[in-house]
Amino acid sequence: MDALLLQILNGLDKGSAYALIALGLTLIFGTLGVVNFAHGALFMIGAFCAVTLQKILSLSSTTLDPTKTDFLGNPAKIETPYVESWFGPEIGAALIDWSVPLGILFAIPIMISIGFIMERGLIKHFYKRPHADQILVTFGLAIVLQEVIKHFYGANPIPTPAPDAFRGSFDFGSMLGFDPNVIIYPYWRLVYFFFSVLIIGGVFAFLQFTTFGMVVRAGMADRETVGLLGINIDKRFTIMFGIAAAVAGLAGVMYTPINSPNYHMGMDFLVLSFVVVVVGGMGSLPGAVLAGFMLGILESFASMNQIKAIFPGIDQIIIYLVAILILLTRPRGLMGRKGVMED
């Protein structure tokens, strides 16, 4: 029982990342009908927003301290981050420590504007082209974005730690009445899970309970009729693209303490999140979220030693295996709508 719980917990953080990326992909597909292969790159850019903020915050001024010397006998250099000299040492240190959560605030405007530029500048011209063309052009865009990031940040992963308060693990099992030291869970993964639930809930609430969301849902169901009613649906869809980009970016920001970001992390997640979208059903938001968590948890179950002993290597292929089975037995995925991308 505790082993099962542990695997479910382990699956949650990966599942949350899959669910967030797949949610953004589905938002774009459901509104604009575009298959966006650059979505993984947006995730990666979000992660690098956190890296950038961390770098900006730890920009330092160097002063020489004549009272101390380093091992060569020169006066020791003391680096004081600007934020510390401006806001005082305590607040400054706290700011640097909390750079990843602060990255959320930093990333939202950047990601939304990147989304706007992408949609207005490129994707707009591809609505009437076949899906294969959309895949290809966004694939090219993904290559370009990741090479640009590689040019500025180099090819090595950049460690971006979580705030001190959330570093380390805690004994989750003993809180729930299991034996101590069986279920040890890192704090940050729990934070990631709750964060993603919050974002997913926010997106759904936005679509469900606001007038704007209502119009967007109407546009997803029948774009033409909404347009005929005199509503500028294109503008709203562009905003949705920005929101989808922001969701991917935030998923990236918060993922940095779990995995140090490097320039091809987007490509690594892209394939999996596409599989997630297809399993959930193209164009179905609840399907994407459900499939994301389901595949994340299945993946962590498959990496249990007992299961690996029966099917060696199953942990490497479980997601693809499930995807193939679902695609062959349920043509529209788990929760796909009738008439969307059926063939």
Next chain:
Amino acid sequence: MLGLENKDTKFLLVVVALTLCTPIILQPFPEGSSLAQFNAGYPDLMQRFAIFGIFAIGFNILFGLTGYLSFGHAAFLGVGSYSTVWMFKLLSYNVLPGLVLAVITSGIFALFIGYISLRRSGIYFSILTLAFAQMSFNLAYSVLTPITNGETGLQVYTDDPQYLMGEGALTTTHVFGLAMNKSLIVPIGGWEFNFNVGYYFCAIIAILAFYLSLRIFRSPFGLMLRAVKSNQQRMNYTGLNSRPYTLAAFVISGMYAGLAGGLLASMDPLAGAERMQWTASGEVVIMTILGGAGTLMGPVLGAGFIKYFENIFSKINDNVLHGWFSFLPDGIEDFFINIVNPFFGEGWHLTLGLLFMCVVIFLPGGLMEGGQRILNLLKRKSKDTADDDSAHHPKQSPHVAE
């Protein structure tokens, strides 16, 4: 000739001539000149042209004719490489058994994957092939290590059985005693031409592969595949089952990929799992689209283009750039180099990505369409001027009776 129409025969002959003269054509600059770095006439690169040409021709039979976009073709490349290296390990360094096995195993593999994936079409087909390829890649890295040698990559060791190795047999890859890495270097004037056995071996196979694809394009079978691309639903409504045709196309293109993989291993007896990764599949997609999907020559051009720039662009470093811009004053020189630098050397992928995007946006038919448009433009221009002469400048009546 050879069951081809007159026009196609000429076309084929031109291709054959170009392929056989490649070592000369790609070596336009004399050795030691500052432009010699643009020469591509060295064996390794020429072999890659031929091999990836075969890969792209095969991919084009599937994507160009039927419109099914497979994102998992690199899996067949990998399978081909592994089978060939296994033949080296078990029999001898003669490449022929390896290539035959590569084609057979990749064909069987493609039959299996195609049979399942072709139940769906459109993006679902792409995802299914992608899923299969990623599964093969992950398995090759982990559980299948006894067969694939995992991360190290499969290679030939001295204690391998090699049952057909005679005394004093070659210890590099060869065809019946003719070593692949043997080259005939002919210096003429300042030029140096490298006629390499491996390249000619690949080139002859590439010509055969090209001939086969030409026949497929012109055959009723090819017509059927095109019909699938233009409207599969209508084909189904007429009571025709298109699945066997698409499956055949999938298997054929998988065998092409296996052959290319086998050749890669024949040039360098090593096979690694990274050949099967989905980005490698993406590369062949880029090659085909860049050159022009659905055209005969396009994929080969695309493959050559990408491999050329991969090798030449990535060699251009800061020093070379400084050499180029040295005629400018210092400040401006540094400024230009700073702008240009990200696109060369290690950043050539950026150039490739931008180029690819431009082709998809502006030239959906690829380089072939670009060439066609330029040709048309030239033709129309010459026609226009001809028209101008007759239409807009009516002949003046002679003033004086002649």
